[in-house]
Amino acid sequence: MTNPSALHPLAISIGDPAGVGPELICAAWALSATAALPPFFAVGSKRVLEKAARRRDLHMKVRAITSPDEAAAVFDGALPVLDLGETDYTPGAPDDAGAQLALDALATATRLVREGMAGALVTGPIAKSRLARVGFTHPGQTEFVAEACGVSAEDAVMMLAGPSLRVVPITVHVALHSVPGLLTTDLITRRSTIAAAALRRDYGIARPRLAVAGLNPHAGEDGRMGHEDAAVIAPAVAALQAQGIDARGPLPADTMFHAAARETYDVAICMYHDQALIPIKALDFDEGVNVTLGLPIVRTSPDHGTAFAIAGTATARPGATVAAIRMAGECARRRHA
Structure with a gap:
């Protein structure tokens, strides 16, 4: 496997063509100069992107390429x-053909990055x-990309990152009652x-500071509100410290996310989905990025879904x-350097 070179344009899979993905790729390209974005190319359908650009009233060209080598020029x-x-x-009307395009685009883009193209x-x-419906057997794109890279799903770690906050949920898409177990x-x-x-x-932080959230209110309050904080989380913090990692916790989650607290750490390690995602969506809703850590390639995704209800209305930001x-x-x- 070849490490990706920063000299190569980025690959963006189109996502479901009935969602907001195609129009937002077009909008990002239209903003690329003012936003100082690196060169990128879409993987998907020229026709879909052209129609998406017109619906958004973007006067831009979409040009088919046969190889990533052509993208920069x-x-x-x-x-x-x-x-x-x-x-x-058809914005807002997903179908199996669109799902197949999304899957093909994901597989192709992943392969190109893995191969260093x-x-x-x-x-x-x-x-x-x-x-x-078209044969996708993974829980989500993260697990698909991890498998393609030879990484176990357990070691493909989701981080949500924005201008104000970075969070890592230890458990993700599971019922709340299952989290303690x-x-x-x-x-x-x-x-x-x-x-x-x-x-x-990937972020150039020489000595990252980790704030580890407790599971229970007040981080268990000395066992009065649950045993997991002392029995499970505190030993993990001690193990991290023994590795030389700057980790603190378990900390009461209700006081971790105000402005002064956020200045004291580089990432919040949270115990479950909403404990992590509520604060970052409250703070960085329009600029949140889903990053998969632990992979041999760099993979990010906008932190939102297909938004079928507003696809094609030119209102998605x-x-x-x-x-x-x-x-x-x-x-x-940074990896290339």
């Missing part, structure tokens, strides 16, 4: 797209239920170690897509 004058074939484009991977939003000292230690290593390698492209480029350059 095209980028200043047109959005380059590795065209995988035509499909109908693209600098990093940015994935557009998909509809998991639709992908399942899934949390182990080893799981917290392993995923926190992966997060610390990624902050050093491109901030998260712009941020995902920018962050992917910055991380790829």
Whole structure:
């Protein structure tokens, strides 16, 4: 496997063509000069992107390429797209043909980055239920990309990052009542170690500071409100400290996210989905980026879904897509350096 070079344009999979992904890719290209974005190319359908640009009233060119090597020369004058074939484009009306295009685009973009032909991977939003209809067997794109890279799903760590906050949920898409049984000292230690290593390698933070949240109110309050904080989380913090990682906790989650507290750490390690995602969506809703840590490639995604209800209305804001492209480029350059 070849490490991605920062000299290569980034690959962006189109996502579900019935969602907001295509129009936001076009909007990001239109903003690329003012937003100082690195060159990128879309993987998907030239026809879909052209129609998406027109619906958004973007007067821009979309040009088909046959190889990522052509993207840099095209980028200043047109959005380059590795065209995988035509499909109908009806915003807000997902179908199996669109799901197949999304899956093909994801697989192709992932392969190009793995092979070193693209600098990093940015994935557009998909509809998991639709992908399942065309043979997609993974819980989500993160697990698909991890498997393609030879990384176990347990070691592909999700981080949500924005201008104000970075968060890592230790457990993700599981019912809240299942969380205590899934949390182990080893799981917290392993995923926190992966997060610390990624902050050093991809974000240039020489000594990352980790704030580890408790599970229960007041971090258990000495066992009065649950035993997991003392029995499971505290030993994980001790193990991280023994590795030389600057980790603190378990900390009461209700006091971790105000402005002064955020100044004291580089990433918040949270125990479950909403504990992590509520604060970052409150603070950085339009600029949140989903980053997969622990991979041999750089992979980011805008932190939102397909938004079928507003697809094609030109009201979806491109901030998260712009941020995902920018962050992917910055991380790829650091790895290359």
